[in-house]
Amino acid sequence: MKKTILILLLLVISTSLTAQTIVVNEYFNGFVQKREFVELLVIQNNLDLRGMQIRDFSSAGSPQSPLYFTYNPYWNNLKSGLIILITLDTSLFIQDTNKSDYSICIKFNSQDTTYIRGTIFNIANASDAVQIRTVDTSHVHGLSHGTANQNSLPMPKAHWSSALSGGVNVGGASLYFTKSTIMSLSDFANNNCLAVDTSNGGTPGLPNDNAGNLQYILSLRQSSGIIKNSTLAEEFQLYQNYPNPFNPTTNIKFSIPTNGTVALKLYDILGNEVINIFNGYLNSGIYTINLNASNLPSGIYFCNLNFTNLNGTTFFDSKKLILTK
Numbered sequence: 001m002k003k004t005i006l007i008l009l010l011l012v013i014s015t016s017l018t019a020q021t022i023v024v025n026e027y028f029n030g031f032v033q034k035r036e037f038v039e040l041l042v043i044q045n046n047l048d049l050r051g052m053q054i055r056d057f058s059s060a061g062s063p064q065s066p067l068y069f070t071y072n073p074y075w076n077n078l079k080s081g082l083i084i085l086i087t088l089d090t091s092l093f094i095q096d097t098n099k100s101d102y103s104i105c106i107k108f109n110s111q112d113t114t115y116i117r118g119t120i121f122n123i124a125n126a127s128d129a130v131q132i133r134t135v136d137t138s139h140v141h142g143l144s145h146g147t148a149n150q151n152s153l154p155m156p157k158a159h160w161s162s163a164l165s166g167g168v169n170v171g172g173a174s175l176y177f178t179k180s181t182i183m184s185l186s187d188f189a190n191n192n193c194l195a196v197d198t199s200n201g202g203t204p205g206l207p208n209d210n211a212g213n214l215q216y217i218l219s220l221r222q223s224s225g226i227i228k229n230s231t232l233a234e235e236f237q238l239y240q241n242y243p244n245p246f247n248p249t250t251n252i253k254f255s256i257p258t259n260g261t262v263a264l265k266l267y268d269i270l271g272n273e274v275i276n277i278f279n280g281y282l283n284s285g286i287y288t289i290n291l292n293a294s295n296l297p298s299g300i301y302f303c304n305l306n307f308t309n310l311n312g313t314t315f316f317d318s319k320k321l322i323l324t325k
Contacts, residue, residue, distance in 0.1 A: 007031040016289065021047050023141040023188045024178075025083065025213070027130050028202040029123040029164050033036060034090035036123055037204050038130055039176075043185065045080040051135035054086065059124035061148040066133070067108070067118040073114065081220035081227070085205040088120065093130075093204070101282045103205045103228045122299025126163045129153050141188060145175055156189035164196060174202030179212025187212070194214060206230065218251075218290055226278055230286040233257045238305040238317035241291070245322040252277070252303055252319075255286040260309030264289065266321070267302045274301070298325045 021044035028037050038054060050073075053066040067086070069075050084195070085105040087093040096105040097115075108120045121130065127146020131153055142153040145160040153159075156166060164173035178195045179187055187193045193212070197203075206228060208212040218227055233255040241250045256262065264284050266275040274296060278289055293301075300322055307315040 020141050020185060020188065022049070022132055024130050024132060025212070026174055026176035026202055026204075026208055027123055027143060028172055028174040028204070029125055029128070034088050034093055035172060035201060036121070037085055037087040037093070037202070038121060039083040040132065041217065041220075042078045042080055042082040042084065047078040047080075049075040049078055052140075053118075053133040053137070055131045055133060056121040056123060057129040057144075057149050058150050059126045059128065059146070059148060061127070061129075061152050063152075065119035066117055067120060070113060070115055070117055070145060072115060075313060079221075081217050083205055083217070086116065087204070096283065098281070098283060100280045101228050101285065101287070102226060105205055113182045125165065133311075140171060143175055143194075158189055158191050158194050160191070160194050160196065165198060171203070172196040176202065176208040177213050178209045183216035184204070187216075188264055191282050207316070218288070221290070226287055226289040228285050229253075229288055230285065232237065233284050233286050236286045236307065236315040236317070238303070238319055240318050240319055241321050245324040246293075247323065247325050248323065249290060249292050250295075250315065251288050252281070253286070253288045254305055256307055257284050258309060258311075258313060259283050260307050263306040265304050266291065266293075267304060269300050269302075275304070296323060
């Protein structure tokens with residue numbers, strides 16, 4: 001009997017972790033400086049976010065009125081690995097609704113309910129909790145910090161026991177996920193995978209680190225494999241892939257200092273196109289894309305990057321890749 005109860009308990013816990021469709025990846029409490037944001041990470045491919053809610057709690061642990069995602073078709077069929085940044089209506093953030101680069105920014109404006117409506121969050125320094133809920137108000141995932149909100153959220157959640165005390169320069173602190181190895185979904189309910197940034201103002205719209213969080217997000221984007229590492233790109237550049245030689249996957253990094261169309265293709269030594277790696281419109285930034293060449297034989301290949309935009313700007317570069325099986 002005890003064995004049966006234990007098995008059932010393990011199944012319930014496992015289901016609660018693997019059923020997550022979206023998680024709170026980071027939040028920042030700089031409300032006075034209008035830098036406050038909540039960052040979500042889509043886990044389930046083709047997610048329908050319409051009608052779902054973000055709800056925060058007071059510093060005393062009381063639930064506040066939620067913020068709703070509207071029933072705009074924009075929120076349907078969201079791809080896994082998409083980072084959704086929700087911010088205050090301030091010039092510190094730029095609204096970006098282009099989902100092709102897997103990072104969007106939606107600014108709250110009570111007069112514009114195109115994408116979100118309801119009550120904007122106000123994350124307290126001493127203690128708070130941020131929760132994602134379904135249309136029928138069922139808990140999906142949450143983050144919390146401080147004593148008063150230690151038990152505000154059900155599992156799956158992750159909790160930081162201390163207050164968020166920000167530095168002078170940024171006026172707040174962010175609570176975010178990180179890990180030194182590739183993350184699994186269960187890590188999003190692991191307190192030991194949390195960290196606090198008190199000096200840099202967080203990483204809104206970007207991976208939280210260059211290790212676990214980055215690698216986990218890359219794994220979610222295996223269909224296209226693209227991730228935006230930074231919005232700051234000073235020049236056009238196609239970097240050498242890493243690792244190289246590789247078998248069978250490698251990362252390709254490039255930077256574009258202006259918006260435009262990027263065509264990234266792989267050719268064999270005879271000049272035949274073998275993989276259309278990426279072809280689409282991207283905002284300026286530095287990107288990493290994962291290439292899977294498991295269906296190709298060993299040999300020398302060339303990765304070509306072509307960039308164009310409506311202003312007539314063009315760029316081309318090519319790198320040699322060595323596939324060794």
